[in-house]
Amino acid sequence: MRVMIAEDSVLLREGLSRLLVENGIEVAAICIDAEDLLRRVRGFLPDVAIVDIRLPPTYNDEGLQAALEIRANHPSVGVLVLSQYVEVGLAMKLLADSAEGAGYLLKDRISDVKEFISAVQRVAEGGSAIDPIIVSTLLSKRRSSDPMAPLTPREREVLELMAEGQSNQGIANKLVISLRAVEKYVSSIFSKLDLPSGTTESRRVLAVLLYLHV
Amino acid sequence: MATKAADAMGTETLIRDPPGAATLLLIAIAGAGAAGVLVLLAFDSDHLEDPAVRAILGIWITIPYIGAGLLAWWRRPDSRFGLLMIFAGFGIFLSVFSWANSNALYTVGQAFDFLPAALLIHLTLAFPSGRLERPPEQLVVVAAYIVGGGFVIARMMLGGVDPPTMLQVLSSPDAALIVERVILLGLSLISLAGIVVLAVRRRERGRPLRRWVALLIDSFALVLLMIALLFLAGTFGWPAFEAIRRMTFLIIGAAPIAFLIGLLQARLARSAVGDLVVELQQDPTPDHVGSALARALRDPSLTLAFWLPEFGRYVDLDGNAVETSDGDGRASTPIDRDGAHVAVLLHDADLHDEPELLAAVTAAAGMALDNARLQAELRARVDELRGSRARILEAGQQERQRLERNLHDGAQQRLIALSLDLGLLEEGSDFDSEARARLGRARGEIAASLAELRDVSRGLHPAVVSGHGLAVALESLAARAPVPVHLVVTVDGRMPEAIEIAAYYVVAESLANVAKHANASSATVEVRRTDGQAMIEVIDDGIGGADTEMGSGLRGLADRVEALDGRLRMWSPLGGGTRLKAEIPCE
Numbered sequence: 001m002r003v004m005i006a007e008d009s010v011l012l013r014e015g016l017s018r019l020l021v022e023n024g025i026e027v028a029a030i031c032i033d034a035e036d037l038l039r040r041v042r043g044f045l046p047d048v049a050i051v052d053i054r055l056p057p058t059y060n061d062e063g064l065q066a067a068l069e070i071r072a073n074h075p076s077v078g079v080l081v082l083s084q085y086v087e088v089g090l091a092m093k094l095l096a097d098s099a100e101g102a103g104y105l106l107k108d109r110i111s112d113v114k115e116f117i118s119a120v121q122r123v124a125e126g127g128s129a130i131d132p133i134i135v136s137t138l139l140s141k142r143r144s145s146d147p148m149a150p151l152t153p154r155e156r157e158v159l160e161l162m163a164e165g166q167s168n169q170g171i172a173n174k175l176v177i178s179l180r181a182v183e184k185y186v187s188s189i190f191s192k193l194d195l196p197s198g199t200t201e202s203r204r205v206l207a208v209l210l211y212l213h214v
Numbered sequence: 215m216a217t218k219a220a221d222a223m224g225t226e227t228l229i230r231d232p233p234g235a236a237t238l239l240l241i242a243i244a245g246a247g248a249a250g251v252l253v254l255l256a257f258d259s260d261h262l263e264d265p266a267v268r269a270i271l272g273i274w275i276t277i278p279y280i281g282a283g284l285l286a287w288w289r290r291p292d293s294r295f296g297l298l299m300i301f302a303g304f305g306i307f308l309s310v311f312s313w314a315n316s317n318a319l320y321t322v323g324q325a326f327d328f329l330p331a332a333l334l335i336h337l338t339l340a341f342p343s344g345r346l347e348r349p350p351e352q353l354v355v356v357a358a359y360i361v362g363g364g365f366v367i368a369r370m371m372l373g374g375v376d377p378p379t380m381l382q383v384l385s386s387p388d389a390a391l392i393v394e395r396v397i398l399l400g401l402s403l404i405s406l407a408g409i410v411v412l413a414v415r416r417r418e419r420g421r422p423l424r425r426w427v428a429l430l431i432d433s434f435a436l437v438l439l440m441i442a443l444l445f446l447a448g449t450f451g452w453p454a455f456e457a458i459r460r461m462t463f464l465i466i467g468a469a470p471i472a473f474l475i476g477l478l479q480a481r482l483a484r485s486a487v488g489d490l491v492v493e494l495q496q497d498p499t500p501d502h503v504g505s506a507l508a509r510a511l512r513d514p515s516l517t518l519a520f521w522l523p524e525f526g527r528y529v530d531l532d533g534n535a536v537e538t539s540d541g542d543g544r545a546s547t548p549i550d551r552d553g554a555h556v557a558v559l560l561h562d563a564d565l566h567d568e569p570e571l572l573a574a575v576t577a578a579a580g581m582a583l584d585n586a587r588l589q590a591e592l593r594a595r596v597d598e599l600r601g602s603r604a605r606i607l608e609a610g611q612q613e614r615q616r617l618e619r620n621l622h623d624g625a626q627q628r629l630i631a632l633s634l635d636l637g638l639l640e641e642g643s644d645f646d647s648e649a650r651a652r653l654g655r656a657r658g659e660i661a662a663s664l665a666e667l668r669d670v671s672r673g674l675h676p677a678v679v680s681g682h683g684l685a686v687a688l689e690s691l692a693a694r695a696p697v698p699v700h701l702v703v704t705v706d707g708r709m710p711e712a713i714e715i716a717a718y719y720v721v722a723e724s725l726a727n728v729a730k731h732a733n734a735s736s737a738t739v740e741v742r743r744t745d746g747q748a749m750i751e752v753i754d755d756g757i758g759g760a761d762t763e764m765g766s767g768l769r770g771l772a773d774r775v776e777a778l779d780g781r782l783r784m785w786s787p788l789g790g791g792t793r794l795k796a797e798i799p800c801e
Contacts, residue, residue, distance in 0.1 A: 002392035003771045006328070006465075009623065009627045009631075011627055011628065011631040012627055012630060012631055012634075015630075015634040015635070016634075018638065019637075020636060022638065053681075054681065059619070059681070060680060060681040060682070061681050061682050064681075064682065067515075072488045078223070084622055084626055084630075084671075085668055085671070085672065085677070085678065085683070087678050087687070087689070087690045088659070088685055088689055088690050088691055088693045089678075089682070089685065089688075089689030090678070090682060092689070093686065102375075104444060106631065107630050108630055108664050110630065110633075110634050110662055111630065111633035111634045111637035111657055111660070111661075112637060113440065113637045113638060113640070114641070114659075125350070137690075137693050137694060138693065141693050141698075142695065142696060142697050142699075143698050144698055144735075167662045177462060195475060
């Protein structure tokens with residue numbers, strides 16, 4: 001797997017690349033700004049581009065714009081956006097019409113090495129990695145009627161992990177239950193929430209997020 | 215005229231005190247006595263035809279002068295004209311002694327027979343100051359007194375009057391007749407010369423701009439003309455002599471009435487000062503002050519010039535330097551406030567005949583201009599304060615932004631890197647489970663610190679607003695709000711950052727209040743940009759009754775909004791929810 005990094009902080013640039021290399025991931029390029037990243041991505045398509053959302057020169061939305069551009073022009077390249085704060089609005093912007101090969105994580109998450117590497121792998125394989133804060137914010141959002149009401153606590157846990165982009169296997173590992181049990185919960189959730197069943201793992205991320213976002 | 219104006223008017227402290235009431239009363243009684251004596255003389259006379267008509271005419275040409283003179287002396291003590299009129303009135307009265315049967319009185323009357331003509335010429339040329347200022351005027355008047363006084367005595371001595379007076383020393387009718395002709399012709403010519411003097415004066419100064427002054431001068435000129443006509447008729451024995459005489463008397467008596475009308479108008483004008491004050495208060499802009507003053511003073515030629523202390527000169531409304539030299543019928547009256555020049559009125563010199571009016575109007579104008587200046591100063595100060603408030607807020611905002619960036623690029627990055635190091639260590643196999651657990655706890659502590667730092671950063675500056683715009687930032691606010699929030703943002707593109715940040719704080723603070731106080735079940739946040747204005751409105755359906763006096767949080771918001779020239783309003787009726795609305799100009 002080959003990865004490109006765009007990060008302006010030396011400390012994190014080096015930490016990230018060490019982290020990836022130590023876990024057998026090839027770092028094809030380390031860029032210090034969005035323009036550099038876009039040029040390199042055009043030259044050589046990596047499996048994943050890890051992008052700091054706040055990049056020079058203005059430190060406003062250069063990172064996000066680069067991520068959106070890569071997603072639009074190079075659908076085969078997974079994009080993992082890292083940020084020191086996560087915003088529901090930005091998540092929805094990034095995922096606009098697909099959660100395929102897209103990730104949006106709090107920067108802090110890189111210190112949980114296993115989790116982070118698994119997120120990078122998911123994004124590389126066309127899956128998703130959505131920060132738990134986004135999911136919990138959406139879940140805690142006040143509504144006139146609680147859409148989660150019909151779910152059991154266990155189903156709720158499964159839904160949260162699903163929204164983060166975990167695969168059924170990943171959910172099974174996390175909750176220490178069988179894959180079949182996970183599949184049962186998932187189909188129960190989909191029928192209770194009246195969501196279209198039988199979608200792929202990455203499609204269901206967006207479906208759940210949109211369901212929660214309303 | 216200018217010199218006279220300065221003498222007569224000068225500064226207000228030089229205005230003479232009006233005569234005492236006792237003096238005026240005494241003169242009035244003397245006037246009434248004179249009228250009585252005049253009637254008695256007329257009806258008692260053994261040589262007067264039509265005594266009733268002559269008595270009425272006699273009163274008609276004396277009493278108005280005494281009355282108008284009294285009034286003028288009282289109202290314009292600084293002008294001699296009033297005294298001169300009183301003097302003329304009594305002088306004319308003396309001439310009626312020629313009606314007396316007593317030889318002594320008759321002689322006195324005859325001696326003063328032509329004096330009224332000289333007095334009227336004097337009066338005419340001495341208007342309005344009561345002084346004869348120029349040699350031609352003085353010459354005419356001296357000539358009038360010599361002819362109307364001295365020559366008359368000579369004629370009496372030559373026995374030119376019938377019946378003879380006590381002054382007769384010889385009887386030389388031919389010589390007396392020549393003297394009489396000289397008197398009559400002389401006085402007519404002197405009257406005509408007086409008209410010429412008046413005409414020259416008018417041509418030099420232009421037609422008086424103020425109506426009553428013109429009326430008075432015209433009526434005096436007419437008096438002179440009638441005197442000339444009367445004496446010519448006398449000289450050449452025109453048959454219409456009697457008719458001309460009555461007409462002349464009518465006009466002589468009417469002149470003081472024109473004078474009284476002028477005084478009355480001046481009084482009316484003074485009563486208009488009240489209206490002027492009200493008018494100036496409503497619109498104290500300098501050009502309006504000028505036109506209002508022109509109306510109040512009935513001087514369309516009046517202009518206003520303003521004192522520029524830094525240049526030491528007067529300028530008009532367009533900033534052009536203005537000369538304030540008096541002369542040629544023009545005069546200037548400074549408007550001072552608290553010992554400092556404010557402006558100057560440039561006006562017709564005749565205005566100095568109404569010093570009280572001028573003083574009152576000048577005071578009103580001074581007040582209005584002072585008001586305008588204070589208002590301008592206040593406005594400037596408010597602008598200055600608004601500017602400094604905006605600068606303070608802006609500086610604070612920049613400082614917070616800088617701190618947020620420092621945290622983001624410094625402490626937060628270091629902690630993340632440190633946490634990553636610990637994570638990598640944890641992954642290594644060199645540690646036992648005990649050590650691994652401790653590393654995990656340390657990582658947890660760092661994660662908690664980072665979460666706290668994130669909150670601090672967010673509180674310092676909503677970086678997401680700068681980075682990604684108001685709509686995205688509000689979406690997060692709405693998602694975190696304690697009640698369902700209906701969010702409507704209809705803004706195309708980005709607004710200026712300062713406005714977006716203010717709007718963000720308005721919504722954040724309002725939603726925080728909804729959480730704390732409103733007991734609401736839902737809220738609506740609407741941000742609109744229309745007609746060069748950004749409108750931010752937060753409405754909840756809570757219990758209302760919020761403190762609209764603006765607590766410190768709201769006060770801070772209001773400061774933010776007002777610093778951007780906007781305004782913040784809040785409605786919170788008990789039981790009716792709370793509505794907070796900010797409007798900020800946004801081109």
